[in-house]
Amino acid sequence: MSTTVDASLMRHVNKRTVLGLLYQEKAISRSDISRTTGLNRATVSSLVDELIADQFVVEVGTGRSSGGRRPIILQFNTETGYVIGVDVQITHVTTVLANAGREVVFQHRRNIDAMAAPLDESALTRLIAEEIAVVKRVCPPSPHGLMGVGVGLPGLVDHQRGKAIYLPNLGITDWNVRDSLAAFESLPIFVDNDANCGAWSEYLSTRVPHLIFVNAGIGVGAGIIINGHLYRGAGGLAGEAGHHAISPTGDDCHCGNIGCWEQYASERAIQHSLAAAGALMPDILPSDFVDQCVREADAGNPIYLAAFETLAQHLGVGLVNLLNLFNPTAVFLSGTLAEAYHLMQPTLASIVETRAMFMNRHIPVTPASSISVALGAAGLALAQSIALLPTVL
Ligand SMILES: [Zn+2]
Structure with missing residues (x-):
């Protein structure tokens, strides 16, 4: 029993290693993956076949031969799905739609003036849901579709429970963002502090x-x-x-x-x-x-x-x-x-x-970048949605 569990867990870990490498590299062959990860070639081939079947990976041509057959080049499928990132600030909300390769395909900014007309939790929930709806309308078709929404908030955030503990400049405390948005939105919702989202985005970019x-x-x-x-x-x-x-x-x-x-x-x-x-x-x-x-x-x-x-x-x-x-x-x-x-x-x-x-x-x-926080929020949603990707947590 434990042997089966261990083998299954090991396969998951190996699959995650292979997809993580493909996510980081622009183009890589099966033998390069084997060399880099230390996994044997049969294991790599089998894992890559699964990832291709799941449409997370695509073959994009052949590379240079070092003597034998020309190797097939693999890439992470950036069009496998899309995620939405929302950056909530006191003066504006920025929302982006990004593909799984973190390429922004649409962005939208809405000024809110929360200083002049304070927003309570329910008004802010509706506003975020409206912005998500704007972005959803332009999402292209893809194998995994829209996978999730990340929301960056200016204040203390319990990212595990999806709650804002204290957003001082919005005057909001103890707001369960994930539960509130669930009334409007069926996509998985992930919540984090805005600067954490931005830091993660700049890290992934640089x-x-x-x-x-x-x-x-x-x-x-x-x-x-x-x-x-x-x-x-x-x-x-x-x-x-x-x-x-x-x-x-x-x-x-x-x-x-x-x-x-x-x-x-x-x-x-x-x-x-x-x-x-x-x-x-x-x-x-x-x-x-x-x-x-x-x-x-x-x-x-x-x-x-x-x-x-x-x-x-x-x-x-x-x-x-x-x-x-x-x-x-x-x-x-x-x-x-x-x-x-x-x-x-x-x-x-x-x-x-x-x-x-x-x-x-x-x-x-x-x-x-002016969209770092929104793109980082989208990136957090991506890492949570595709369990095989490296995660920030
Ligand atoms: Zn202080």
Whole structure:
């Protein structure tokens, strides 16, 4: 009995190894798979036959011969199915449709202005369901069809239970996103923190093994990849970089601390700088607030240029802390503040070069793709839907 179970488990593990390799490689032959994995050629052939029958793998021609028959080249079938990724922010929702090869075939952005008109759980559920429906309508036919939906949320998320524990800037606590969406949507739903989704997406795109993804907008959060794995911490809630204090005094933060990085390196920090300089500021920021400020700064308005300079200094100090703590290979900046990257880059670079420890001064801080979070959420759904793929968990 146990021998049968062990053999079946071993076959599953081997199949996962082979599909994982095919997913990573652009093109590979059966003998290359055998050489790379150490599995014998008969086992590889049998596993590949199953994967072809399941339409996860396709034969795409022949490669160069090293003496014998020309090898048949195999590829992961990027059209085997599709996944949807949703990035929920305070000011907008971005939704993407991606194939199994993480190629985006459709994307949609909807401004929501949750600051002006707060959304409760049921309104946000309906809004996400509407965005999923928009994307579903354009999904091409494929062997496995639509396989799942990933949702990235700005706050503390219990990814195993599909629950938002606390979304501070939306004023939402203890929301079972998966159950709520199930009333509208029959696809499997996967939920994670937005910065975790972004970090996973940048990792899959760049294969940089140690990276930090900083999502900075109304709030600030980070996703941390260590040695190719998402770092979640003991309770699954690591990455609250916005709540590491950069001042022993300062404004109260909703987390209970004072002087949090988020108070100095977010949209509200720009608002405070501008108000202190005498600019008339609305109490509630419009969804295109950073956009408007960037336009003013680009036009040479000195108040706005100074606000971005102050922002860059505070953003830079927090980034240096993260560099010195994690010694990553790269940092990716995302969120609405990334729209001002060109204004902040000289100051950010100067602070990293002068204030980081010597071994961290060369680490690049670059803007992430604007759809990283949505694509990462889609990637999480993909990894959960095809159990044979490498997973982030
Ligand atoms: Zn805080």
